[in-house]
Amino acid sequence: MHTPEQPAATRPTSRDVARAAGVSQATVSLVLGDKWRGRVSEPTAAAVREAAAALGYRPNLAARNLRLGRTRTALLVVPALTNEFFARVYTGAATVAARHGFGVVLYPSPDGVGPARDPFASARAALDGVIASSMATDALKAFGSTDLPLVMLDSDPAGGGAAAHVNLDIADGMRQAARHLLALGHRRFLHLASAVPSWTFDVRAAALADALTGASVTPVRAPLDVQGARRAVERALSGPGPRPTAIVCDDDILAAGACKAARRLGLRVPEDLSVTGFDDLALATAVEPELTTVSLPAERIGERGMAALLAVLDGREPERGDLPVTLTVRGSTGPAPAA
Numbered sequence: 001m002h003t004p005e006q007p008a009a010t011r012p013t014s015r016d017v018a019r020a021a022g023v024s025q026a027t028v029s030l031v032l033g034d035k036w037r038g039r040v041s042e043p044t045a046a047a048v049r050e051a052a053a054a055l056g057y058r059p060n061l062a063a064r065n066l067r068l069g070r071t072r073t074a075l076l077v078v079p080a081l082t083n084e085f086f087a088r089v090y091t092g093a094a095t096v097a098a099r100h101g102f103g104v105v106l107y108p109s110p111d112g113v114g115p116a117r118d119p120f121a122s123a124r125a126a127l128d129g130v131i132a133s134s135m136a137t138d139a140l141k142a143f144g145s146t147d148l149p150l151v152m153l154d155s156d157p158a159g160g161g162a163a164a165h166v167n168l169d170i171a172d173g174m175r176q177a178a179r180h181l182l183a184l185g186h187r188r189f190l191h192l193a194s195a196v197p198s199w200t201f202d203v204r205a206a207a208l209a210d211a212l213t214g215a216s217v218t219p220v221r222a223p224l225d226v227q228g229a230r231r232a233v234e235r236a237l238s239g240p241g242p243r244p245t246a247i248v249c250d251d252d253i254l255a256a257g258a259c260k261a262a263r264r265l266g267l268r269v270p271e272d273l274s275v276t277g278f279d280d281l282a283l284a285t286a287v288e289p290e291l292t293t294v295s296l297p298a299e300r301i302g303e304r305g306m307a308a309l310l311a312v313l314d315g316r317e318p319e320r321g322d323l324p325v326t327l328t329v330r331g332s333t334g335p336a337p338a339a
Contacts, residue, residue: 208248
């Protein structure tokens with residue numbers, strides 16, 4: 001026997017929310033579209049949000065996007081998916097995006113260093129903007145032909161083509177590491193630098209050279225992997241002349257390779273050789289001794305990057321100023337060995 005279907009429950013509308021909160025539909029639109037600041041009072045905004053939550057109201061994003069000509073989707077381009085730093089950047093960006101009804105699509109550049117294939121040829125119409133984090137110099141060429149707003153993270157603030165830049169105080173991180181080692185009596189250094197051509201690594205090298213003026217600094221480049229770093233350090237430490245007493249690394253992965261090289265050469269860390277890293281990845285506390293390293297607020301830079309893109313899309317000025325970084329001292333650094 002056929003039973004007629006029950007009518008579906010009526011979906012609450014913005015008119016219902018306005019009636020419940022005692023405001024206009026325009027006010028509901030401003031509050032739920034996160035454009036109320038300076039136009040609606042905080043108590044009124046709170047009343048609208050409470051009414052929407054009580055009614056179970058959800059904006060019709062498809063209809064609103066059609067009106068606005070937006071898909072509410074951002075592309076986050078990173079050098080690699082194998083480095084947890086970029087996973088944390090994504091987490092921060094996605095958290096802010098979700099609060100504003102946006103989604104974030106993650107796009108890795110091939111082999112981690114670029115050049116990236118142009119992701120816009122097929123997806124241009126499905127994106128509102130792009131956030132690119134710590135990209136190698138050559139990889140940026142893919143962005144030249146797009147008119148989508150671009151926010152660059154950890155990149156040259158003087159570079160053209162970006163609507164906004166969000167940076168960490170990378171130079172200060174290197175200065176903190178140098179001051180720490182100098183205070184421990186170190187005067188002979190090896191700088192284990194990343195071989196990736198990138199603004200962020202150029203800044204680290206320049207800041208370290210400046211901070212260690214008057215000390216002996218030997219620069220050595222290595223690929224961004226543990227075994228490549230190990231081999232580079234083994235060669236450097238086996239050469240003629242006085243051995244460095246401290247190795248300053250551009251990255252925790254390089255630092256792990258430096259520690260492996262020290263062990264293979266019969267050197268103790270930190271008694272014979274101090275090692276510092278950069279990033280404060282999980283790897284930093286997985287090695288023994290644990291790494292002294294520069295801690296970077298990866299999630300925070302992702303948050304700021306997404307907030308900057310939203311500001312650009314809304315015609316607002318993004319927040320300015322570099323994010324501070326902090327040296328975390330652990331067991332891989334100690335006093336310089338006696339000459």
